[in-house]
Amino acid sequence: xxxxxxxxxxxxxxxxxxxxxxxxxxxxxxxxxxxxxxxxxxxxxxxxxxxxxxxxxxxxxxxxxxxxxxxxxxxxxxxxxxxxxxxxxxxxxxxxxxxxxxxxxxxxxxxxxxxxxxxxxxxxxxxxxxxxxxxxxxxxxxxxxxxxxxxxxxxxxxxxxxxxxxxxxxxxxxxxxxxxxxxxxxxxxxxxxxxxxxxxxxxxxxxxxxxxxxxxxxxxxxxxxxxxxxxxxxxxxxxxxxxxxxxxxxxxxxxxxxxxxxxxxxxxxxxxxxxxxxxxxxxxxxxxxxxxxxxxxxxxxxxxxxxxxxxxxxxxxxxx
Ligand code: UDP
Numbered sequence: 414x415x416x417x418x419x420x421x422x423x424x425x426x427x428x429x430x431x432x433x434x435x436x437x438x439x440x441x442x443x444x445x446x447x448x449x450x451x452x453x454x455x456x457x458x459x460x461x462x463x464x465x466x467x468x469x470x471x472x473x474x475x476x477x478x479x480x481x482x483x484x485x486x487x488x489x490x491x492x493x494x495x496x497x498x499x500x501x502x503x504x505x506x507x508x509x510x511x512x513x514x515x516x517x518x519x520x521x522x523x524x525x526x527x528x529x530x531x532x533x534x535x536x537x538x539x540x541x542x543x544x545x546x547x548x549x550x551x552x553x554x555x556x557x558x559x560x561x562x563x564x565x566x567x568x569x570x571x572x573x574x575x576x577x578x579x580x581x582x583x584x585x586x587x588x589x590x591x592x593x594x595x596x597x598x599x600x601x602x603x604x605x606x607x608x609x610x611x612x613x614x615x616x617x618x619x620x621x622x623x624x625x626x627x628x629x630x631x632x633x634x635x636x637x638x639x640x641x642x643x644x645x646x647x648x649x650x651x652x653x654x655x656x657x658x659x660x661x662x663x664x665x666x667x668x669x670x671x672x673x674x675x676x677x678x679x680x681x682x683x684x685x686x687x688x689x690x691x692x693x694x695x696x697x698x699x700x701x702x703x704x705x706x707x708x709x710x711x712x713x714x715x716x717x718x719x720x721x722x723x724x725x726x727x728x729x730x731x732x733x
Contacts, residue, residue: 414438417479419470419516420489422449424597425530425589425633427457429487432637434460441479445469447508448493453596470512473519480519485644488516489530491566494601495559499690502558509565517576517584526583528644529573533590533657533700534563543703546588546653553695560695570653577651585649587640590657590702593722594633595729605630608668609726612675617682621689624665624681627699631658632717632725642711649710657702658715667719674723 416433420426421442426449430440434457442454442465457463470476470490480486490512492498492505513529520527536544537560539551550567552560569586576582599607611618639656643649662670668681686694707713 415441415482415484416487417441417443417483417485418487418489419443419512420449420491420530421465421487422446422451422454423489424453424594425592425636426487426489427453427596428594428633428637429489429640430454430457430463432641434463436641438462440464441483442466443468443470443476443479444490448497448601450598470515473515476515477519480516480525481523483525486516486520486525486527487530487640488513488527491530492562494603495562495690496602498562499558499694502561506561506565509562510568513569513572517572517582521576521580521582524582526585526644526650527573528585528587528640529569531566531570531586531588531653532563533588533655533702535567535570535588536700537563538695538697540698542699543659543701544655545703546655546706557693557695558691574651574653583650585643586653587643588653588655589631589636590655590700591628591630592633592636593630593726595725597633597726604628604664604667605671605722605726606730608671609675609723609730612671612677612679613727613730615678618668618672618679619682619684619689620664620668621684622664622686622696624668624683625663625698626696627661627663629658629661629701630719630722631656631715632722635715635717639707639711639713642713646711652706654707654710655702655704656707656713657704658717659701659704660719661699661701662719670719671723674720675727
């Protein structure tokens with residue numbers, strides 16, 4: 414199998430690249446290193462079947478050539494991380510919408526399967542948990558930049574599904590729920606790498622808001638296992654599929670747990686949302702996936718608990 418991963422030097426993309434190489438696939442990575450890092454793929458360089466290109470999906474001649482040489486495309490190149498999105502809304506919208514447009518356009522020429530990375534962020538502030546793929550998306554006003562991310566990803570989903578409906582381009586849309594694991598950086602706001610770094614440095618662990626908001630975190634190894642099964646599943650084509658974990662935790666409890674597991678002397682510091690992000694910032698109170706669809710399709714169940722995730726991330730930070 415020949416696979417192209419846009420954003421393959423990113424956190425999830427690099428783990429996927431490794432798993433596909435292990436399974437004997439040939440892997441091409443296209444990444445402009447905007448949020449990805451060469452460090453993420455350094456251990457893959459020199460492996461047989463691995464090739465990478467430090468370039469953007471905006472380089473359409475290169476993109477077209479790479480898609481032409483692939484059997485499957487994972488389109489993971491995107492602007493991610495709430496902090497980045499709030500700080501650079503123009504970049505977010507342009508990258509996420511334009512990138513998907515050009516990938517789908519070129520994949521359509523020879524009808525190459527495209528797996529489009531979307532996000533649980535599209536469910537927005539809906540409190541109708543657990544979120545099913547058919548649930549309504551509840552977004553805030555356009556004056557709040559956070560929602561630009563969900564909206565840009567929703568457009569990507571609409572466009573991919575339109576290509577499937579109208580032009581028979583095979584697509585699979587996956588919605589990730591707070592994927593975490595080794596190599597994720599806290600630089601773009603993600604909570605677990607931030608808490609672990611703070612706890613190991615003995616700094617205050619910054620809980621935004623009052624800490625009662627909850628999330629369900631997914632180990633990147635579970636996500637990768639789901640992706641490699643879905644790409645071979647004909648029933649996944651034309652579908653939107655949640656990939657996540659149902660173990661829920663409040664952010665306050667998460668902070669306490671990180672402090673305990675690292676044996677840190679850090680204290681929790683509550684930081685108002687206005688200070689953490691921007692004035693009037695809206696967070697979602699809960700975000701929990703319904704996994705019935707992916708379970709029925711490929712028998713997926715998460716194998717890693719939150720404690721497994723925390724142990725792996727702590728070990729990663731300690732050995733860096
Ligand atoms: N968060 C926090 N402290 C941090 C970073 C994030 O309390 O240093 C909170 C954030 O406000 C949100 C949750 O942790 O409620 C998860 O944030 P993240 O950015 O990891 O993902 P999100 O679910 O918001 O996409």
